Amino acid sequence: MHNYPLTACCLRRVASMVFLCFATILSISAQSSPTKYHFKEFKLPEINRRALDIKPNLSGALIRNLLSGKDLLSSSSKITQNIGLQYSYFHNSKRKQIFHNLYIGQSYNAINQLSDFHSSFNPRINRQFGSNLYHSAVNRYYFTSRHFSEINWDVQGSFFDRRTLTSAASLLTQTNTYFYSISVPLKTGIGRVEPVQDVFSAAFMAEDMLQVGILDSPMEQEELFELGRVMADARNLRIFDARKKRMYELSQLDNWFKDIGKAKVDNILYYNTMADNWLFAFSGVRYSGRRISTSVTPGFQYFGNEGNAPNTRLSFSGAFLLEQFLPLSRTWQLDYSINVGISRNFVSVDVYSEYRFFTPFMAAQLELGCFPNSRTSIHFNARVAGEFYGAYPSILQTFASFHASGNIFLNYRTRLYADVHWDYYRTSDNAIYQHPRAFLPQAGLRNIDYGANIRLIYSLF
Amino acid sequence: MKTYHSHLASPCLLLATFLIAGLCSIQAQIEPQNYDYRTFRFPEINRRALELFPSLSMDGTDSRNRRFGIPDQNSSYTTAGLNAQYGYFHNSLAEQIQHTGSLYQLASFSRIERTDPPSRSETNEYEARLSTEGINRFYYGKRRSFIEINWDIDAVFTASNHINTSLTDVRKERFYAYLFSVPLRFGWGRIEPIDDVFLAHFMADDMLEAGILDHPLPQESLFELGRVMADVRNQRIFDARKKRMYELSQLDNWFKDFGYAKVDNILYYKTLADNWLFGFNNTRFSGSRFSFGITPQADYWAPHQQEPSVINMLAMQAIYEGSTPLNQHWQIGYTVQTELAFLSNENWLNNSVSRPGLSAEFKWGFYPNSRTRFTGYMGVDYQLFLRTWRKILASETIAGLQMDYFINYRTRLVINLAGRHYRTPKADFVVGHPLIPRADAVRLNVSGALELTYSFF
Structure with missing residues (x-):
């Protein structure tokens, strides 16, 4: 009885959101002009790109204030060192779609603060050593043109050692924290999703060239798609220096325009239009295609700090995922996804308490993008999600959100930036979980965050 | 001693x-000098810009914790701002003028309501900052003598009202700070910004290396290119993309008029665009200047409920400054x-x-x-x-x-x-x-x- 008004209120909000989504889709469908190009048919070329960079940093500072020559007033020194190794790999072909990311980082900070300004102040020396690792991989293998299997993994690990010492270097406090997480989603499914933003860059560039008279007629679909593939190829080639890379990319585009022979090349207007679109136009990420998959994911998480029993979570989950990316036209993009599944969890909160429970979960997301020109982008995103923790007594966790943002070019003197967000979070009432436990949400919470921002830039002269 | x-x-x-x-x-x-950069003269420039940045922002949270004796909380935070920025740059034989100004204003309203025990507190704040700096150097006579009337003004005002309904308490705080300085100087000599002639030089070097130019640019041509660069950089065009296209077109026109570069090919355009858009823009000057004068300055600082601090200063100065490429x-x-x-x-x-x-x-x-x-x-x-x-x-x-x-x-x-x-x-x-x-x-x-x-x- 107590929860009834709240549940009704939630239902009303969800119904409003669903209505809003349908109304938006209908409105877009009504406004979509007959598409001249079938962007859904665009296929990314074969791409194979690897990069490995290392970035070491070292910085330090020393501040000393002395009074009466030798008597120390205050002194502080700081030294920071870190090193980061970053690796990425992207492969796209008819048979494979592979994305790998790896980051290995290590850092060391030492801060010494000595002062006798105040007799109550104790000199402190703080030391912190940290290292972290993150590796994610998607390996999608197509055994027919539509059917695929995936062996993915997501590995994270971090270790921190924090120490406080006295000015005589005696240890006052020490804290060590560890976090490890590994999950290995295994998927199988049907369908294919391709990144297609390059074909839209090509469309905007071709439109600008048509407008200034470099092209006499609109490009044929195959020509536009070929330009999109040349762009994707050039963008994905690894060239170490950014300036050299840009020069190479522009040469590739120029070669292509010369080869097709339709553009009035070799004049500053042509080069300006090409370079402006390539270097300074918005290039939002857009996809095309549908993918339906089922997955099984074993996962393990470990969190520990010295002096306390570690918390662990072992889980096995099964899920169904539908992802649809629809470039409705050059201007409109509609994406949605639905994820439904269940996981079996074994949570150890301390050495004496272990919880075993099922967690059914679902998430649905709808995203609408509007790109009227290469200077404006508007996004709308709606998401609902729920997880039911079947431990005794159970907890239902629900999320709903609506986000909209726009970067709008009104005219050459005026630009408008606006965003709106509304986030809803709720966990069901439960007397047992008075405090949040590791890997379990706190019960009896209801939180709504909302906000809006609007900024205008206007040049008077 | x-x-x-x-x-x-x-x-x-x-x-x-x-x-x-x-x-x-x-x-x-x-190395043996090919060019006498000290003879480069910046072109006549007259550039003004005024931009307005209005903004409005609102964030809110409504949180309920139904169990643990933690009170429910409903809060909101709204801000409204109006900022403006002004710039003026003028360079001619008779004048060197540079003005900058900025106005920052922000009004914010925050509200927090809690249950158990019921309370409501509100904070309304207003902050305004005005800052303007002007250098006005007027040249006269044959010895390149000048008179300078400058200013440097900074003003800050903040006001806040804190209202707590459960305690029926209203607290008001105000803070003022002003800095006012008007340096007046006389002197002779002139310092010119000459970054663009070096950018022109690096661009010409790259073109020579790529075979777009057959021989180095003569000094007068290099200086002319530098002046074209300075001219287009200081042209006010509202949209950054349009501005870049205009700038590259002007440089291209100059190379076409010059007639010795192999233009209208991608290598030429790439070298032009790469140097113009992505080369380091270093700050380099040429010339020397001697000046002497007086600077009256007043500094007023009044924190809330404290005795204001006032420092008045009158300074006589002599400055010799120079820069040599x-x-x-x-x-x-x-x-x-x-x-x-x-x-x-x-x-x-x-x-x-x-x-x-x-x-x-x-x-x-x-x-x-x-x-x-x-x-x-x-x-x-x-x-x-x-x-x-x-x-x-x-x-x-x-x-x-x-x-x-x-x-x-x-x-x-x-x-x-x-x-x-x-x-x-x-x-x-x-x-x-x-x-x-x-x-x-x-x-x-x-x-x-x-x-x-x-x-x-």
């Missing part, structure tokens, strides 16, 4: 060694300033402090290509605070080095080093007057950073 001499000696010796070593090193590396790659600059200032605090009327001072700074820059730069500086500043029987000499030495080093296409190195040493000698007092610094104090600040990027593949 002996103490003051020993304080002066060590930074002066350091500065002298640094100057001699720097000049010897530069002289050793100077030794060649395409090397640049040096120097400033020597001497000052006699009289300071008084409103609460210490008839207790003014006089402050003679001498400062010098030397700067150098090395620009081997449009991807690398090394710059450094070193300076000393001595200020003698005098008031009846109390006197104290405050000395400060600063030095710094910045390096942005393109080693090769896989490797880049960035180094920043900075140091500052401040010292006052022993005296028969520690704190003698609010306008006199503390005696027998040493402050040392040293900082450094090193960053390397290396790409394996």
